[in-house]
Amino acid sequence: xxxxxxxxxxxxxxxxxxxxxxxxxxxxxxxxxxxxxxxxxxxxxxxxxxxxxxxxxxxxxxxxxxxxxxxxxxxxxxxxxxxxxxxxxxxxxxxxxxxxxxxxxxxxxxxxxxxxxxxxxxxxxxxxxxxxxxxxxxxxxxxxxxxxxxxxxxxxxxxxxxxxxxxxxxxxxxxxxxxxxxxxxxxxxxxxxxxxxxxxxxxxxxxxxxxxxxxxxxxxxxxxxxxxxxxxxxxxxxxxxxxxxxxxxxxxxxxxxxxxxxxxxxxxxxxxxxxxxxxxxxxxxxxxxxxxxxxxxxxxxxxxxxxxxxxxxxxxxxxxxxxxxxxxxxxx
Numbered sequence: 019x020x021x022x023x024x025x026x027x028x029x030x031x032x033x034x035x036x037x038x039x040x041x042x043x044x045x046x047x048x049x050x051x052x053x054x055x056x057x058x059x060x061x062x063x064x065x066x067x068x069x070x071x072x073x074x075x076x077x078x079x080x081x082x083x084x085x086x087x088x089x090x091x092x093x094x095x096x097x098x099x100x101x102x103x104x105x106x107x108x109x110x111x112x113x114x115x116x117x118x119x120x121x122x123x124x125x126x127x128x129x130x131x132x133x134x135x136x137x138x139x140x141x142x143x144x145x146x147x148x149x150x151x152x153x154x155x156x157x158x159x160x161x162x163x164x165x166x167x168x169x170x171x172x173x174x175x176x177x178x179x180x181x182x183x184x185x186x187x188x189x190x191x192x193x194x195x196x197x198x199x200x201x202x203x204x205x206x207x208x209x210x211x212x213x214x215x216x217x218x219x220x221x222x223x224x225x226x227x228x229x230x231x232x233x234x235x236x237x238x239x240x241x242x243x244x245x246x247x248x249x250x251x252x253x254x255x256x257x258x259x260x261x262x263x264x265x266x267x268x269x270x271x272x273x274x275x276x277x278x279x280x281x282x283x284x285x286x287x288x289x290x291x292x293x294x295x296x297x298x299x300x301x302x303x304x305x306x307x308x309x310x311x312x313x314x315x316x317x318x319x320x321x322x323x324x325x326x327x328x329x330x331x332x333x334x335x336x337x338x339x340x341x342x343x344x345x346x347x348x349x350x
Contacts, residue, residue: 081179101130184217239281
């Protein structure tokens with residue numbers, strides 16, 4: 019018998035928007051003629067790297083934690099993340115007066131570890147090549163008297179919270195008199211892009227939504243093409259740390275299979291170039307994974323997107339200073 023998944027809807031995204039109001043900030047849409055020329059289309063770039071904690075993750079984390087009953091908050095929460103979800107959970111927990119412990123890979127960018135610690139969160143480091151972060155999180159939660167595990171992406175309320183970015187983007191584009199023909203957003207596990215797709219389904223159903231991924235971790239592109247979840251080959255490397263996941267989530271893919279148009283993949287070199295262009299033309303800091311969608315646009319869009327209006331999300335800006343300086347200097 020096929021399991022029926024409980025999936026969020028557009029109404030759940032609207033409810034999340036009310037729940038997180040006053041915590042997240044509305045991030046701007048930026049444009050530049052040089053980027054339009056490179057892409058072959060009119061680009062509207064949403065700078066979510068300017069969000070609280072430096073990425074979109076506060077949206078889903080706050081929506082999830084705010085729904086934990088007061089009586090269940092004492093034991094706190096446990097999350098697993100390479101960094102941005104970690105910071106979002108730590109900030110939401112602090113605002114709600116809850117303890118938080120984050121299971122993070124030992125090679126996580128130090129700026130992301132520092133962000134968790136600055137918000138009072140604890141960090142447990144693990145080896146991403148030999149240890150199971152989800153198992154570690156479950157064991158720690160049990161040892162802490164039933165702390166709640168908050169997944170990074172495959173969670174009903176996390177998806178709904180991330181979708182509030184889509185509500186914002188669709189409304190901003192409409193207010194500019196520039197509704198989007200296409201939207202490109204990076205994808206790891208898919209919490210953001212599936213939530214954004216739900217938002218656009220309700221506000222701008224004609225917009226086609228596309229994933230952007232490193233070419234060595236293009237599980238979304240492969241899964242959408244196959245119509246079923248396809249995992250990445252083990253041992254593949256990319257410097258886009260924020261979007262390195264084994265495969266799409268069950269909930270996120272169930273939404274994405276219905277609402278996404280396909281996937282684009284980019285090389286690490288193209289991502290580095292996009293980081294430089296974001297700095298030069300938009301004056302924003304984009305971390306590697308957070309700049310994948312911009313990379314997919316400015317290397318030159320597919321013919322079907324040329325001459326259209328394309329939304330691009332720069333999802334995060336949490337990058338170690340030394341790495342960022344290296345990229346800006348062109349020392350690839």
